[in-house]
Structures are given as C-alpha cells and as structure tokens.
Amino acid sequence: MAVTGTAGSGQVFGLDTLVRLKREQATAGATGRLPLPAGMTAPLGCDAVAIPARFGPLIVPRLPRVGCVYADEAHWWWIVPSDSDYALPWPSPAHYAPGAPIPEAARLLNRPDGTVPYTPPIPLYLTLCRVTGTTPDWSRPISV
Numbered sequence: 001m002a003v004t005g006t007a008g009s010g011q012v013f014g015l016d017t018l019v020r021l022k023r024e025q026a027t028a029g030a031t032g033r034l035p036l037p038a039g040m041t042a043p044l045g046c047d048a049v050a051i052p053a054r055f056g057p058l059i060v061p062r063l064p065r066v067g068c069v070y071a072d073e074a075h076w077w078w079i080v081p082s083d084s085d086y087a088l089p090w091p092s093p094a095h096y097a098p099g100a101p102i103p104e105a106a107r108l109l110n111r112p113d114g115t116v117p118y119t120p121p122i123p124l125y126l127t128l129c130r131v132t133g134t135t136p137d138w139s140r141p142i143s144v
Contacts, residue, residue: 036068036117037068037108037111037117039115040068040111040115040116040117041115041116042116042117042118043116044081044082044118045081045082045083046079046080046081046082046099046100046117047079047080047081047082047083047084047085047096047097047098047099047100048070048077048078048079048080048096048097048100048101048102049077049078049080049084049090049094049095049096049097049121049124049128050075050076050077050078050094050095050096050097050102051075051076051077051078051093051094051128052074052075052076052093053071053072053073053074053075053076055076055128055131055132056069056071056076056109058131059076059124059127059128059131060110062123062127062130062131063119063120063123063124063127064120064123065112065119065120065123066110066112066119067079067080067110067112067116067117067118067119067120068108068110068111068112068117068118068119069108069109069110069119070102070106070107070108070109071106071107071109072102072103072105072106072107073105075095075106076109077097077100077102077106078119078124079100079117079118079119080118080119080120080121080124081118081121082098084096084121085098088121088125088137089137090125090128091125091128091129091132091134091137092132092134093132094128
C-alpha cells in the first residue's frame with residue numbers, strides 16, 4: 001500500500017514511512033524523553049515497554065539480555081528498538097510507549113555492557129506473557 005504525497009508532487013509514501021511519520025507526530029510534544037547513559041547509541045531508535053514494577057524482578061532472570069531499564073515507583077521501563085510493536089500487541093498490563101517518553105522521576109536501574117540500550121523485544125514479550133499468564137498473540141486460535 002502506498003499513498004501519494006502532496007498534490008502534483010508525484011512522491012509516494014510506503015506504509016513503513018507513514019507509520020514512522022505518524023509516530024513522530026504523536027511523540028513530537030512528549031516531555032521526559034529518554035536520557036541514554038553516556039557512551040550509548042540507539043541506532044534503531046528507542047521505544048519503551050512500561051511494565052508494573054511487581055513484574056520486573058520476575059522478568060529479569062528469564063531474559064537472555066537485559067538492556068537499559070528505568071524504574072519509578074509504579075513501573076519498570078524496558079528500552080526496545082523503535083517499532084517493536086509492529087504487528088505485535090503487547091499484553092496487558094504492559095504499555096508500549098513510542099519514543100520512550102518516560103517520567104522524569106524514573107531512575108536508571110540497569111545499564112547493559114556495550115553501547116546499545118536494547119532489551120530484545122521478542123524474549124521480553126514472551127517472558128511478559130509467561131509471567132502474566134497471557135497467551136502470545138500468534139498462538140491464539142483464529143475465529144472466523
């Protein structure tokens with residue numbers, strides 16, 4: 001699917017471009033943008049998955065790699081690459097936050113070795129499903 005740009009311009013936008021532009025528009029006014037630790041880069045952009053704090057200690061030991069995790073009293077914010085929710089609805093009670101607009105009160109709880117801040121999103125998703133008793137979206141029966 002493609003959408004033509006401004007009238008007469010002949011420019012065509014693909015679905016990926018339209019999704020990216022919509023996300024940039026939605027997060028343009030966000031405050032509390034993610035401050036990455038010194039020396040870290042985010043070549044894939046940053047989004048965050050907010051999880052109630054009570055689940056954090058249950059998730060950490062089950063992951064192959066834990067990236068940057070920020071925490072406030074109520075939530076743990078896991079940094080994932082941008083668009084990690086593409087075709088993947090995160091289970092409740094998680095909240096997916098494009099652009100990683102975390103609260104200013106959140107503090108850095110975990111800083112991984114290396115220069116990238118990401119927790120791999122698929123293991124995080126599967127672990128979150130396991131600790132919340134949620135069936136992964138792709139495992140649910142199709143209703144006709």
